[in-house]
Amino acid sequence: MRKTFTILGIITLSMTSKAQVVINEIYTGGGSAVATSVYKYDFIELKNIGATSVTLTGAYLKYASSTGSFSDSHAIPTVTLAPGQIYLVQEGNAGTKGVDLPITPDLVGTLNLATIVGKVALTSDATAPTSSTSTNVLDFVGYGTSANQFEGASYAPAPSNALSISRTSGDTNNNAADFATGTPSPQNSSGATLGISDVKNVRSLFVKNTLVKNNEIIFGEKVDQVKIYGMSGQLVKTVVSLKTNNLDVADLPKGNYIVTGTVNNQSVSQKIMRN
CATH class of the missing domain: 2.60.40.1260 (Lamin Tail domain)
Structure with a gap:
């Protein structure tokens, strides 16, 4: 509180x-x-x-x-x-x-x-x-x-x-x-920043609902090492491993984000809008 x-x-x-x-x-x-x-x-x-x-x-x-x-x-x-x-x-x-x-x-x-x-x-x-x-x-x-x-x-x-x-x-x-x-995952106030190398291998099935209306991202396939960045490049959320293909993002303010993750040992990314 x-x-x-x-x-x-x-x-x-x-x-x-x-x-x-x-x-x-x-x-x-x-x-x-x-x-x-x-x-x-x-x-x-x-x-x-x-x-x-x-x-x-x-x-x-x-x-x-x-x-x-x-x-x-x-x-x-x-x-x-x-x-x-x-x-x-x-x-x-x-x-x-x-x-x-x-x-x-x-x-x-x-x-x-x-x-x-x-x-x-x-x-x-x-x-x-x-x-x-x-x-x-x-x-x-x-x-x-x-x-x-x-x-x-x-x-x-x-x-x-x-x-x-x-x-x-x-x-x-x-x-x-x-x-x-x-797993412990310490981050400091400088945050991780999104580099050009992080935005690659964009694929349509990575995130099924790129317009997120119900506080939940739905992935089209098994994904690990999920990171969400604001459009300024600041890391705002990290999830090492997901038990399901759904990720609760109710804690994120409305706006645009870049989602990155690992699918079949390959780094992928996609832009979403949290509505």
């Missing part, structure tokens, strides 16, 4: 609805001696899933154990995120297994996240929240089976040394429905 944002640094909004800047991905397996650790560090991704730019001022990331209070936190410098833009925060101490994050984090934090169960909150100020609905909570994720606080009906699935938890689409204020485990 969102409570207070400064839009373009000018207008302050007070709202009690779905968040615009959300916790997008959490990796907790860093800083470990376990051989399956992917990276040496934990990380938390924030993402602007709204249709307008947002400036976070005075915001904090906070962590608590499964049943503990939010005593661990660090500030987020004032930052403006464009629609679809991601902000990467490296957390924790370097471990003996895994590798450094593959891209430069936007911020290096101090939180040591428990691997299987815990709670992470994005807040509008330094006050420790007492629940997922505290007035200063911008977004909240309780993960793992023994987390005693979470958004919605239940907790998000547990991450591991090898897996992160990421949003499957937008924000329904239900951690269980909004998150799924998968």
Whole structure:
């Protein structure tokens, strides 16, 4: 949920609805001696899933154990995120297994996240929240089976040394429905950009509904490594593997996009309009 944002640094909004800047991905397996650790560090991704730019001022990331209070936190410098833009925060101490994050984090934090169960909150100020609905909570994720606080009906699935938890689409204020485990895929605010080499092998059956009216892209064949770019070239959505040929894009604002993916080990692309 969102409570207070400064839009373009000018207008302050007070709202009690779905968040615009959300916790997008959490990796907790860093800083470990376990051989399956992917990276040496934990990380938390924030993402602007709204249709307008947002400036976070005075915001904090906070962590608590499964049943503990939010005593661990660090500030987020004032930052403006464009629609679809991601902000990467490296957390924790370097471990003996895994590798450094593959891209430069936007911020290096101090939180040591428990691997299987815990709670992470994005807040509008330094006050420790007492629940997922505290007035200063911008977004909240309780993960793992023994987390005693979470958004919605239940907790998000547990991450591991090898897996992160990421949003499957937008924000329904239900951690269980909004998150799924998968391969860690850190992205920073610079984003990936769409190059000429990415737009190739356009084929008519790649996307069946190039005019997307019902919040869902329908692919004509099995596709992996799906990436969606805005027309300015900024990466706005990544899905490593799809269980079906449908992809929920309800979190994307209306507009034109370039969709790329891998079909039969071949890179393909197509332009779509999200209506």
